[in-house]
Structure formats: C-alpha cells, structure tokens
C-alpha cells in the first residue's frame with residue numbers, strides 16, 4: 001500500500017463528514033450491514049487467519065497484480081501472506097456483514113489469496129455459492145485445501161487470470177449478486193473489471209472494490225467508477241468502495257466514517 005498517498009488522500013479529500021441517508025433501501029443497508037451491531041460469528045475466517053499466522057509452511061506464489069510480472073514464482077511464508085495480503089479486522093468483518101445482509105444467490109471474489117476474504121463472504125451467507133478466482137496455482141490450492149478441511153462445499157476455486165475468465169463467469173452465472181474485487185490494483189484493470197461487471201449487472205448486483213485509496217491510480221479508477229452512469233449509488237469508506245446498480249435507488253454518493 002502506498003501509505004503516504006493514502007494518508008494524503010484522507011487528509012485532503014475534505015469530505016469525511018459522515019453520511020446522509022435518504023433512500024430507504026440504502027438506509028437499511030447502512031443499518032443492516034455497515035453499522036450492524038448485532039451478534040455475528042466471525043470465527044470461521046478469523047480462526048483460519050490465526051492458524052496461518054502461526055504456520056511455518058511456505059508456498060511458491062506467482063508474482064501478479066499491480067506490482068507483479070505475471071511470470072516469476074517467489075517462495076513465501078504462509079504467515080507473511082496471511083498478515084500482509086489477507087482480509088482482516090473491521091474490513092473483513094464488513095465483508096461478512098455485507099454478505100449476511102444481502103444474502104446473494106452467488107458471490108464472486110476476484111483474488112482468493114489464502115481464502116480469508118472468501119471465508120468471511122461464505123460465513124455471511126452459507127447458502128450462497130462462492131466462486132473465487134486466483135492466478136497463483138499453489139496459493140489457490142492452499143486455500144482450496146483449507147475450504148475442504150473446513151467442510152465447506154459451497155466454494156468453487158478457480159485457478160485463472162481475471163482477464164481470462166471474468167466475462168465467461170459473469171455470462172454463465174447471471175445469479176451472481178455480490179462481487180468482491182480484490183486484486184490487480186491498476187487503474188486500467190480495475191476499470192476493465194468494472195465495465196464488465198456493469199455490463200452484466202442486474203438490479204440486485206452489488207460490487208465491492210477493495211483498496212480504492214491504495215494508490216493514485218486506484219483512487220482515480222474509483223472516481224470514474226462511482227460517477228459512471230451505470231452506478232445508481234456508491235458508498236465509500238477509506239478503504240472500500242461499494243456500488244449499487246439498482247436504478248430505483250435515488251441518492252448518488254455516500255461517505256461512511258467506518
């Protein structure tokens with residue numbers, strides 16, 4: 001993460017002044033997902049992350065995404081990946097509550113890594129099918145083994161590059177209602193994924209973009225996404241951008257202090 005860029009953006013964005021909520025559906029989303037205060041059991045994802053942080057195992061990881069060449073394999077400790085690249089804390093929990101609130105028929109995650117985000121999404125709605133995509137073969141296999149050891153039968157792990165499979169997945173699964181984009185953080189790629197998602201989006205579709213202030217490029221991609229004519233409502237926190245495609249929703253932008 002480009003820490004300096006993120007801090008500068010936070011200070012200068014100048015609109016971190018809470019949220020205004022008029023649309024009844026969006027009000028329910030804030031209440032039922034973002035600021036939900038009821039009991040939620042986050043242990044599925046959090047126990048796995050804890051185990052991974054204590055692991056001595058190493059795997060070969062494909063260097064891919066904004067800083068990778070898509071070719072080199074690097075040996076990495078599971079503990080390092082779990083602490084640096086996996087969902088955790090309040091944002092992992094937010095994912096689970098979004099899934100819990102929306103109860104989507106199917107969920108698509110771009111960027112499995114060790115599968116911690118996948119577990120938050122799955123735990124939120126165990127009856128949803130979760131499709132998760134990861135280009136790094138050994139990483140995908142590590143995550144899939146953990147899903148199977150946990151007895152989870154609702155997760156389909158795909159080993160592919162997003163560019164090679166996203167359109168086909170969207171075409172073949174019109175019942176995908178929640179999409180979590182968490183990999184390949186370049187402006188060009190993020191805009192491309194958004195435009196495919198928008199092309200196939202239904203009224204119920206909600207897409208969550210992670211790391212929207214990770215870099216200048218990501219911040220600029222997010223600005224274009226949230227102002228796109230395809231988006232009816234966007235909600236942003238410092239880290240995540242959430243977009244709705246339901247044209248019956250009124251208000252356009254919200255900023256949530258989260």
Ligand SMILES: C[S@@+](CC[C@H](N)C(=O)[O-])C[C@H]1O[C@@H](n2cnc3c(N)ncnc32)[C@H](O)[C@@H]1O
Nearest residue numbers: 065086087111113116117135161162182183184
């Ligand atoms: C930040 S990690 C994902 C973390 C995970 N979603 C979570 O919540 O724990 C991003 C993952 O995306 C994968 N990735 C990056 N670019 C990709 C691409 N173009 N195609 C497929 N996978 C990609 C990386 O290998 C990495 O494992």
